[in-house]
Amino acid sequence: MRRQVLEALEEPACEHSTNENLKVCARPKPGQASGGCSFDGAQIALLPIADAAHLVHGPLGCSGNSWEGRGSLSSGPHLYQYGLTTDLKESEIIFGGEKKLREAIGEIMERFSPPAVFVYSTCVTALIGDDLEAICREETRKWGVPVIPVNSPGFVGSKNLGTRLAGETLFQYVIGTSDPPETTPYDINLIGEYNIAGEMWEIKELLDKVGIRILSRITGDGRFQEIRWAHHAKVNMVVCSRALINLARKMEEHYQIPYFEGSFYGAGETGSSLRKIAGLLKDRELERRVEELIQEEEKKLHRDLLQYRPVLKGKKVVLYTGGVKSWSVISALQELGMEVVAVGTNKSTQEDIARIKERVGADTELIDEGGSGSILKAVRSKKADMMIAGGRNMYVALKEKIPFLEINQERHTAYAGYTGLKRLAKHIAHTLSHPVWQLAHKKAPWCEGWADDR
């Protein structure tokens, strides 16, 4: 396990590896509010494989606390929604949890007959030294169904690292183990798209229109079987998140599948992603269809956005997604005529930060310290009109009566693609013009100077 972790920490496609002082991804600082663990990251990346069983080997907390915490949707099977855990008790901590793990795997097989079982290690099972690899190997043999160890206990590091370890797992155990019934010259994989709020479905609608086929969804709304044959794709698109870049790189090395990083947030990014796919598929006719589609969609978009423009124009936003989406969402907001006055970068990689810088002006503040204090300071000093961030910061903003839009994994609205951008415009416009802000900023009638207190 150590070797895998070190390798993931030193991912060569992650540019910090060229920086002597930043040999490995940053570690969290004790005593500060911090984000999820590696186990969390690994689970986030793999859980959307909807027909597989996801068994958390550890005490109850790791599974109980994360169970159903994300908005990845499935169009079919729902086994991924079950909170499955070995729920280790004290005696197993002392005598080891291997026996219970084997039994649990058996109970899953008999009850649900899944196409695969992912077994997640956690801090505790890594510490007590349960041999996950060996058990999974034996159980695979016993049941004739892949039982896959996910070695990413929480203490090895951050969420991003865990995602990367999940990528390693897919590469090592899943991809390349089966072949698709048919292939087409237009087969691509989406990597790192988790179908939050059904975003993937809208992306698929776009791709369908020009005849690009998603061969494997890695992993939003994914099925185990389709990921096994992912190595037959002609192009890999890494969607937004760099955390799974290692997977794309390895697939390029081993299977010569070219990859690129793109995003579907905003019309510009969506268009350029479509163009890149067509370009990499090296098909003139497809490129023509893509151009047509982009023009048509942009025309519609322009028309639909007209009514929101007056509300959105020139409004100042502080963007704090606490993750890697920052750069792509910036473009989307700018297309809506808004000004991004500050961006959170505390979880972005160097590359992400470079992309952020490409997109914003010199006086945009980069907030690199976590914690609500620094975000609020940015909102105040930049006189921002609203904040766009993840759930954990939402309630802080609301205490300060700052209009807020939730953008992270718990959201129920899809913001990807052209449709997503319209939806984003609509929601931001609604957020900004909601009457509650007038109410919130008016003093109560018995106060002195009864009027707006801003």
Next chain:
Amino acid sequence: MAKNVEIKDHNTLFQSEEYMKSAEKKMEFEAPCSLEEVEDTAAYLKTEEYKEKNFAREALTINPAKACQPLGAVLAALGFEKTLPFVHGSQGCVAYFRSHFARHFKEPVPTVSTSMTEDAAVFGGLRNLIEGLENAVSLYKPDMVAVSTTCMAEVIGDDLQAFIETARNEGAISKSFPVPFANTPSFVGSHIVGYDSMMKSILSYLNGREGDGEKMAAEAAEKINVIPGFEPYTGNIREAKRILDLMDVRYTILGDHSDMLDSPANGEYRTYYGGTKLSDAAYASRGKGTIALQKYSTRKTAKYIEENWGHPFIAGPIPIGIRNTDALLMRISELTGKPIPQSLKDERGRVVDAMTDSHPYLQGKRVAMAGDPDLLLGLISLSLELGIEPVHILCTNGDKEFEEEAQRLLAESPYGLDGKVYVGKDLWHLRSLLLTDPVDFAIGSTFLKFAAKDANIPLVRVGFPIFDRHHMHRYPIIGYQGTLNLLSLMVNMVLERLDEEAPGHSFDVVR
């Protein structure tokens, strides 16, 4: 706002022709089971045979209905003024706790971790704890830091007492800075045990700490203490205070997170809101007595107080329903010598009146419920008063003592005859029970929604966590007012269902 642009979402997207077609193709490719097979399996799930198989399950937990110890410890700490909950372990657990509470209370939750990593796993977490304490104190400026552990620190066996001492000696925190701590491994017990351990730790730590202020001591002697227990309802703490005020009783709530987790939007976020004053906690032992509103989430605390504070201590039953609320008022009255005021007597009368209004619709309804032990005892008691039959009572974090107490309670009423108590079981067990032995509705947390949906019964959301409905925690479910709230939640759900299911000829207006 101008008229909205029509934007279809995935609910409508799936109805479009292309999607329907591709779904058909996908069906072919995924080669799912035939409809017949699906129906057969569904029917099999309703059999006793499957239920038995399900209950024979030992190693695998499916859909657990409990949270871990440190989560409870964090909630206990949030009840004290300017106190920062600080969890010694790896970072992920704390991120989970924060989002759990944020999603339930819709509030920001200041809580930090020592972010232990692999090095700490090998060499111990001493450096993390010292550095963490130093950072946390300078960043969040607390008056107290309450340290609990996750399993990682427990497995490697970190010695909190010694570590905190070292932190003081090294000057990371001052000699006098209060740092109570509790060992809260998540592979033992559940969130209610963690709450209890931290509560006990804070109370014993603060006891007598502020020196012998005579004025403070004299004031404390006039008061009683109330401990809420693991309390997911800010409304319950406020309700307890309202009752005490109506009774003209002076009191200290020990662990009052009602302001912290239900703070006003005043335009400026602060890290800390309200909470029990540390000085009040320090003198609490001088009071007339202590009442814990819950019993199972305050066991260790109870033992500590009984052995050390030398004043009467009473725990539970949680004041849900008329009988339990009556008992609470009597106890307060006995402790303080204050009579029960007319206002509360009238309130009681009004709730009884409401119960008589609704009784025809609730009579004989069969329910399933899942939750923490104290809550369940309260809900059983209320159900029996309303003529509702509690049938399946599931308590993942219950023990033998709870089981016996619940059974005794059920045996007291003819409505309790069908009631069965399941401790240590999970929500997949409950699902089996709902399918083999159907009930009219379920009561419990958001996580019950899957089982309820499969059984096609409505869910009345009560307990922790409630993620998918707003503001439930702001309304009390204890006291007469809380009883009224629960009553109206239940009866209106029944009436709602009546309307939904009514054929045209019975779709009427008066009920």
